[in-house]
Amino acid sequence: MTQITPRDIPAIAFHNLTDEGYPPAMAKIFAARGIENKVQLDATFAHLVSFEYLKNAKTMAVMLADAIAARKKLLVIADYDCDGATACAVAVRGLRAFGASIDFIVPNRFEYGYGLTPEIVQLAHESKPDILLTVDNGIASVDGVAAANRLGMQVFVTDHHLPGDMLPDAACIVNPNQPGCEFPSKHLAGVGVIFYVLLALRAELRNRGQLTEAQGRALPELLDLVALGTVADVVRLDQNNRILVQQGLLRIRAGRACKGISALLQVSKKSPEKIVSLDLGFTVGPRLNAAGRLDDMSLGINGLLTDDEGVAMGIATQLDTLNRERRSIETDMQEGALAVLDTVNPQDNFSLTLFDESWHQGVIGILASRLKDKFHRPVIAFAQANSGELKGSGRSIAGLHLRDALDLVSKRSPTLIKKFGGHAMAAGLSIDAADFDAFVAAFEQVASELLTPNDLLQRIETDGPLDSSGLTLEAARLLDEQVWGQGFPAPQFDDDFEVLNQRVVGEKHLKLQLATDEGQSIDAILFGHNEPLPEFIHAVYSLSINEYKGAQTLQLIVRHWE
The missing domain is CATH 1.10.8 (Helicase, Ruva Protein; domain 3)
Structure with missing residues (x-):
């Protein structure tokens, strides 16, 4: 219901x-x-929280400035999602601009798993870096940091994930969610954290008299990457994050995006001057993510680092192809999962945990998200991994903090989960294949304690009805100018309509002409539905701008109807 x-x-x-x-x-x-x-x-820099409040940012800035002066070799340890890729690109571009000797590696998720593992440390050691700099990972890498220390490498951790009971013994940790950090915006993405470290480094270099005018201008040019990673990682868009995203969007619209983002927009058939925040999350981000899901995120990172337009376009084309492949795999997996659920009523459970040996590790997170949306309960999807293990990716609903729920499972059954990490709404974990049934029962038990039947009701929040003064092209343009996303949801409205006309377009969408109670006629579209609607409907909708032959008109996008 x-x-x-x-x-x-x-x-x-x-x-x-x-x-x-x-x-x-x-x-x-x-x-x-x-x-x-x-x-x-106000989305100007005047209201951006200062790096002074971010614990250890100034300390890491001093250490990085010393490392640059001593010509030490830095190696970024990246993550294989969009946030990790953009964070890596920001770190490499920013530190190179400040004179650092720096390179990167990113774990192949299918060989090494997530984060700074001892295996990745060993691989990193082959290039003999002095310092390992983690971006979007590292806060849970206790064993990996210990391995790096034994090999004589310092580790600087920049991360935003929630810490566990023990922090790694790193030379320096910057994470707004670590104990004792008073930074008021706890929702920085990984790319936002490393950007803040670079802001502190710029100030340190300026204080030392070692900052050129060109270097001082380098960081704002990275905000397109910061915006992309922030939106794609679905972190809460509080005011601080909205400032970062808005400033990045302004640069993209002005034609000042890096070659990689420009190429991704081109293969996505998006005009840079008209891009909005949702385009970053639903168009650009998935193409970049496809590299980490199906192949190697080094491809995506190299696309963000190149200043060669031809190279960027070649990589963007590869990413677009990978994304099409990802969508095909996802569709097959979703159909298989729904077929399994035909014999199971998920409404009887507070959670949903699934495994299929044919599922792809790189796509189980998207599958979990789709099933969570469909059944409105926490979902964890598992795929086969190496050495008799299963890798799981989970998505949750309001009312159940997924990482805390997994932590509770782990505390009750210490040998059940091999490792886990994540946020309130998304998390990853690994278990032994033999323990799958035991995990299903343990997770369901925790979910049943933390959720109520009322939490499982599918709710659509709206901003109510719009009268004729709000159903205008100008209103749609005004809404498009804002930064919308997680925690600051794009407006949607609901009202009664008469269906004046309807026809199927593109084989699976309905093009509609609706009439309001005030008699206003308005165009609308209902995607993914080709069955006729009744004469009168109550619809949840959002405003959009439809462009045809250079003319712009208002169009409603129907999100739900009854």
Whole structure:
């Protein structure tokens, strides 16, 4: 059952915003997202939280400045998702601009798994670096850091994942979620953390009189990468993250994106000047992620590092092909999973845990996300790994902090989970194949304790109805200018409509002409549905701009109907 729920609109915030000049429709939208005044919507650098509050950022900056002066060799240990790839590119581009000798490696997920493992340390040691710099990983790499220390390499950890009970014995750790860190924006992505470290390094080099004017301008040019990694990692878009994303989008729209992002936009048939935050998450990010899911993320990182337009386009084309392959694999896996579920009623459970020996390790996270959306309960999908292990990827719903739930399973059954890590809404883990049934039971037990039946109701939050003053092309343009994403959801509305006309387009979509109660006729589209609608519907919809032969018109995208 789906429940359409209007968002709460705090009256004081609404009145503050209207007093400051916002139209009532926009004031309602922002007030419902916790905005109380226009300052909270200011996306200029003046409101970016200072690196001074980020624990150890200044310390790491001093250590990096010393390393650059001593011509020490740095090696970035990257992660194989979009956040890790962009973080790696920011680290390499930024540190090279400051004069560092730096290279990178990224673990192949199918051979080495995630993070700074002892095996990756051994591989890194072959190139004889003085310092290993982790990006988007490392906070849980206790054994890997110990191995690096034994081999005489220092480790600088930059990460944003939640720490475990023990921190690694690294030379320096920067992570807004580590104990004792007072940084107010706990939702920085991995790419945001390394960007902050570079901000601190720039200040340190300036204090030493070792910063040229060109070096001082280098960091803002990395904000396209910061924006992409932040949106793609689905971290909460608090004001600090919205500033980073907005500033990155402004650079992309101005034609100042790196060659790799420009090429990815071109193969995606997206115009840079019209790109919005959702394009980063649903168009550019998946193509970059495809390298880490099916092949080797080094391909994607090299695409972000090159300044050669031809090389960038060649890599982007490969990534686009990989993404098509990923979608095909995902479709097959989803069909297989749903076929299995025909014999099981997931409504009887608080969680859903699945395994199929034919599933691909690189796509189980997307599968878990799709099933979570369909059945609205925590889902963990497992695939076959090496040495009798299963690799799992999980996605959760509001009400169950997935990493904490796995931690509880681990505490109750210490030998059940070999390793795990992640966030509230997404996590990864590995178990022995022989323990699959035991894990299913243990995870279901924890889920049943942490969730209530009410938590499992599928809810669609909306911003209520829009009158004719809000159903305009201008309103759609105004909404497009904002940064929307996790924790700051794009507006969607609900209302009653008469279906005046409908026809199937592209074999599986419905092109609609709807009429409001006020008699306004408006175009709409319902994707992935080709069966006729009844004459009257209640629809959840969002505003979009449809372009045809150079003309722009308002179009509703129907998200749900009944």
